Each structure stands twice: as C-alpha cells, then as structure tokens.
Amino acid sequence: xxxxxxxxxxxxxxxxxxxxxxxxxxxxxxxxxxxxxxxxxxxxxxxxxxxxxxxxxxxxxxxxxxxxxxxxxxxxxxxxxxxxxxxxxxxxxxxxxxxxxxxxxxxxxxxxxxxxxxxxxxxxxxxxxxxxxxxxxxxxxxxxxxxxxxxxxxxxxxxxxxxxxxxxxxxxxxxxxxxxxxxxxxxxxxxxxxxxxxxxxxxxxxxxxxxxxxxxxxxxxxxxxxxx
Ligand SMILES: C[S@@+](CC[C@H](N)C(=O)[O-])C[C@H]1O[C@@H](n2cnc3c(N)ncnc32)[C@H](O)[C@@H]1O
Numbered sequence: 001x002x003x004x005x006x007x008x009x010x011x012x013x014x015x016x017x018x019x020x021x022x023x024x025x026x027x028x029x030x031x032x033x034x035x036x037x038x039x040x041x042x043x044x045x046x047x048x049x050x051x052x053x054x055x056x057x058x059x060x061x062x063x064x065x066x067x068x069x070x071x072x073x074x075x076x077x078x079x080x081x082x083x084x085x086x087x088x089x090x091x092x093x094x095x096x097x098x099x100x101x102x103x104x105x106x107x108x109x110x111x112x113x114x115x116x117x118x119x120x121x122x123x124x125x126x127x128x129x130x131x132x133x134x135x136x137x138x139x140x141x142x143x144x145x146x147x148x149x150x151x152x153x154x155x156x157x158x159x160x161x162x163x164x165x166x167x168x169x170x171x172x173x174x175x176x177x178x179x180x181x182x183x184x185x186x187x188x189x190x191x192x193x194x195x196x197x198x199x200x201x202x203x204x205x206x207x208x209x210x211x212x213x214x215x216x217x218x219x220x221x222x223x224x225x226x227x228x
Contacts, residue, residue, distance in 0.1 A: 004162055007190040011131050012107070013060065014083035023061040023089045025181070027127075031063045033215075034126045034155045035071060041223050042122075045151050051076060052121035055145060057108065057138065058082075058128030062090030062101070068124070069099040078116070082107035108137045112144060120145040122152070123226065129156040130192040136201045143207060146226035152210065157192040158220040166190060169218055195220050 052075045056065040059079030069077050081087050087103045094101045123142050129135055142152050160166050166189050174182050195212045202210050209225040
C-alpha cells in the first residue's frame with residue numbers, strides 16, 4: 001500500500017494557551033502505558049547502576065518525568081525540552097510533589113553539543129518523535145547520550161496509511177471530544193512516523209539493538225539496548 005506523506009507540525013510547544021491546554025489534558029492512560037513499557041524493558045535487561053542517570057527527552061510538563069521519579073527513586077532524573085513555558089509547569093509540579101528532578105531548556109540539536117554525552121543509563125521520550133522535522137535527530141541524541149549498557153524507550157503515535165484511516169481513528173477514540181482536540185489528534189497522526197521509516201533510520205545509524213513495534217491501532221514503540 002502507498003504511504004501517506006508526512007504533514008509536519010511545529011516542533012516546540014511554547015504558546016501559553018497551547019501549554020495550558022496540554023498541561024490540563026488527561027493523558028494518564030497513555031502515560032501509564034509508557035511507564036509500563038519502560039518497566040517491561042527494565043525487567044528484561046540487566047539491572048541499572050545504583051544511581052542511574054535517566055533522561056526524558058521532550059519532557060513537556062513532566063508527565064513521564066514525574067512518574068519516572070516515583071518508579072526510580074534513586075535515579076538522577078533530567079527532563080529536557082526546548083520550550084521554557086512547558087518546563088515552568090514541570091518545575092512547579094515537581095516542587096509540589098517534592099521530587100528532585102533537573103529540568104533543562106534545550107532543543108535536541110543543543111543536547112547533541114551539551115555536557116551529558118555518554119552519561120545516560122536510561123533514555124526515554126513520550127509523544128516527541130512526531131514533532132521532529134528531522135526525526136533521525138532523536139536517534140542521534142539517544143546514541144550520543146548513551147553510557148555503556150544504556151537502554152532506551154520511545155513511544156509515540158504512528159502514521160496511518162490514509163486520511164480516511166485518520167478519520168476512523170478519530171471516530172473511534174475521540175468521538176465527542178472538543179473540536180480543537182480532534183484537530184490536534186488528526187494533525188499529530190499525520191505528522192507521525194511509520195514503523196518502517198523508523199526502522200530504516202535506526203539501521204542507518206547502526207542502532208541494531210533497538211526494535212520497533214506497532215502497539216494497538218495507533219502507537220509505535222522503539223525500545224532496547226542502545227549500547228552494549
Ligand atoms: C506532545 S509534547 C510531549 C510532552 C511529554 N513528553 C508528555 O509525554 O506529555 C512534545 C514536547 O516535545 C517538545 N519538543 C518538540 N521538538 C523538540 C526539540 N527539537 N527539542 C526539544 N524539545 C522538543 C515540545 O516543546 C513539547 O513540550
């Protein structure tokens with residue numbers, strides 16, 4: 001079947017209204033699915049070091065970062081996002097929950113030139129890949145941040161084969177949501193990657209231990225060891 005062309009979205013989410021709407025939305029079931037996928041990855045790989053460095057890329061308001069702090073209380077956790085207004089929400093939430101998390105305002109492009117290279121034991125992202133205009137940047141950052149033994153999990157939407165399929169997913173999952181949310185969901189699906197596109201990039205970058213799998217009717221998950 002012919003693939004539908006990707007339609008890009010803006011990368012950073014830094015408009016005040018957009019940040020408020022995102023922070024107020026309930027993504028708890030998707031967030032929980034990502035945390036459970038991380039737990040499964042951790043249970044099938046060797047134990048993490050006693051004080052692992054964990055990096056959440058494109059952390060937004062900290063949905064996953066805060067949960068990671070609960071899951072791995074001994075870890076040093078860093079959330080990174082290019083949008084300062086998202087990080088302001090994340091910092092406030094961490095403070096309210098008395099969690100020690102560092103939040104860095106950096107784009108993925110900047111992370112590639114920063115001080116964390118070769119340091120991370122676990123690298124995750126949730127709902128980031130579909131924003132990236134140059135998606136292989138996520139795999140380059142993952143590769144370059146990884147310490148030996150590092151593992152990684154990235155979960156996001158995957159692109160349907162057609163606009164008709166996007167409409168079917170909308171009807172199935174958001175039949176009575178406000179129009180703005182339906183519009184955002186459709187735009188994100190159209191901006192997402194297909195598993196075979198991700199697979200080709202991982203292969204090109206020699207990240208052969210990361211696997212790509214399709215999850216239910218709209219997600220893809222990339223997970224595994226980054227570096228032995
Ligand atoms: C849909 S939100 C996901 C937020 C969070 N990970 C979650 O699960 O709720 C995507 C986030 O990625 C950030 N982002 C997009 N492109 C980026 C880039 N090139 N560098 C850093 N952050 C980026 C956006 O600013 C936004 O906060």
